[in-house]
Amino acid sequence: MAPDHRHHGRMTPLTPRPTMDDVARIAGVSKKTISRFINNSPDVSAAMRARVEAAIAQLGFVPNAQARALALRRSFLVALVHDGSDRGVREAVETGMLRAMEGSELALVLLPLRRGGTAELRAFLDRHAPAGVVLLPPLSERGDLAAVCDAAGTRCIRLGHDGGDSAADGTARTAMADLVRWLLDNGHRRIGLIGGPEDSRAARQRELGYQDALASRGLNRGPWLVASGDNSFTSGMEAACLLLELSPRPTAIVACNDEMAAGALAAAAGMGIAVPGALSVAGFDDTPLATMTVPPLASVHVPWDRLGHDAVMRLAGAASAPSPETVAQARPVLRASVAPIGEAARADLAAQAAIPR
Known part of the structure; x- marks a missing residue:
């Protein structure tokens, strides 16, 4: 009752x-x-x-968000637009965005886009008139999606996109090179790479960092030490299986994101290859997944949660919020999935090298 x-x-x-x-x-x-x-x-x-604030405090007045939205012809939704890949990055950005929205009128909505997606995004903007849109990589690389937002008068933040200069690209490229150089400095000479989607600029920059490190030591990667993935766990596992069937096989594998690196760990476990005793594995992005694998995954840290937080602050009009449009300084984080090349790996290399061709 x-x-x-x-x-x-x-x-x-x-x-x-x-x-x-x-x-x-x-x-x-x-x-x-x-x-x-x-x-x-x-x-x-x-x-x-000051007079208005005092009156509001005296009365306990709470503005009606729906009425404000009607007056402004804009809702208080912020759309996080993604392509369904790289769940770890998406969840990290989402965490940061929700933290920034605490105590505000803003609300988060997730919008997955299929390939293409301009018509779907345009329809969403027309129907919901969000306060802003945050594009995740690789969608943030697409100027056509940003143009749809501009045409609708909707503010758009492109995470990981540098607007045309080389700052964000250079940061990711340098961080990948630093990670690979650590492996080289610790005895690894056959280092495989699991690359990202071929149409992803970010994935290309990470591969260039891998190549930079090898070139700095006078090494040639050889096309057979690179396998492509699509940022998913399954593609990482399949690519790692290809690399680990080579003879001599790599003593280290670096993947262009954490999900594919986790797939490489699973592939190694399925083939009975000890990590890091016989194989070192590392990822990129340092998402929460990196600390959940066995062993914990070395990775390149990108502060995606902070970038998500800063994106919301910018959309909310906080003058002090830094621009999230350039990826902040990335840096390698070493964990138990990498180690100096061990005697088991050295012996394996020597044995495979001795097999008649």
């Missing part, structure tokens, strides 16, 4: 919620001034703002 709000045997009327009219009356200003205050208009003076 619903409560009847009785008090001492008599009905107690519910206290009506304070309205903008009430706030305007207490503050001694017009309703339009209250609307400007709520919508963070610069036209409200500091003295007027």
Whole structure:
């Protein structure tokens, strides 16, 4: 039975919620001034703002988000747009975005796009009029999706995209080179790479970092030491199986994301190859998955959660929020999946080299 709000045997009327009219009356200003205050208009003076804030505190007034959305012709949704791949990056960005939204009117919605996707994105923007859109890689590399947002008047943040200069690309390329050089400095000479999608600029930059490191030691990777994946666990496992069937096989494998590196760990386990005793494995992005594998996965740390947080702050108009459009400084994080080349790996290399061709 619903409560009847009785008090001492008599009905107690519910206290009506304070309205903008009430706030305007207490503050001694017009309703339009209250609307400007709520919508963070610069036209409200500091003295007027203080009066309105005092009236709001006195009344316990809470602005109606739906009414604000109608007035602004914009909802308080922020869309995180992804292509369904690289779940670890998506979850890390989502965590950061939700942290930034705490206590605000903003709400997060996930929008997966199929290949192409411009018509689907356009329909979403027309239907929901979100406060902003955050594009995840590799979709953030696509100018056509950003153009759809521009045409709709929707703010768009392209995570991991540098807007045309080389800063973000150079950071990822350098970090991958640093990781591969650590393996080289610790005795590994046959290092395989599991690359990302061929149409991904980010994946190409990571492969270039791998090549830079080998070239700096006068080594030639050979095309047979590179296998392609699509950023998924399954593709990483399949690519690792191809690499591990080579003779002599690599003593280390570096993947262009953590999910494919986890697939490489699974492939090694299925083939009875000890990690890191006979094979070192490393990933890229340092998503939460990297600490959940056995052994924990070495990776290149990219602060995706912080980038997601900063994206929301920018969309919310926080002047102090740094731009998330350039990937922040990436750096290798060494964990138990990598080690200096061991005697087992050396012996395996020597034995395979001795097999007649």
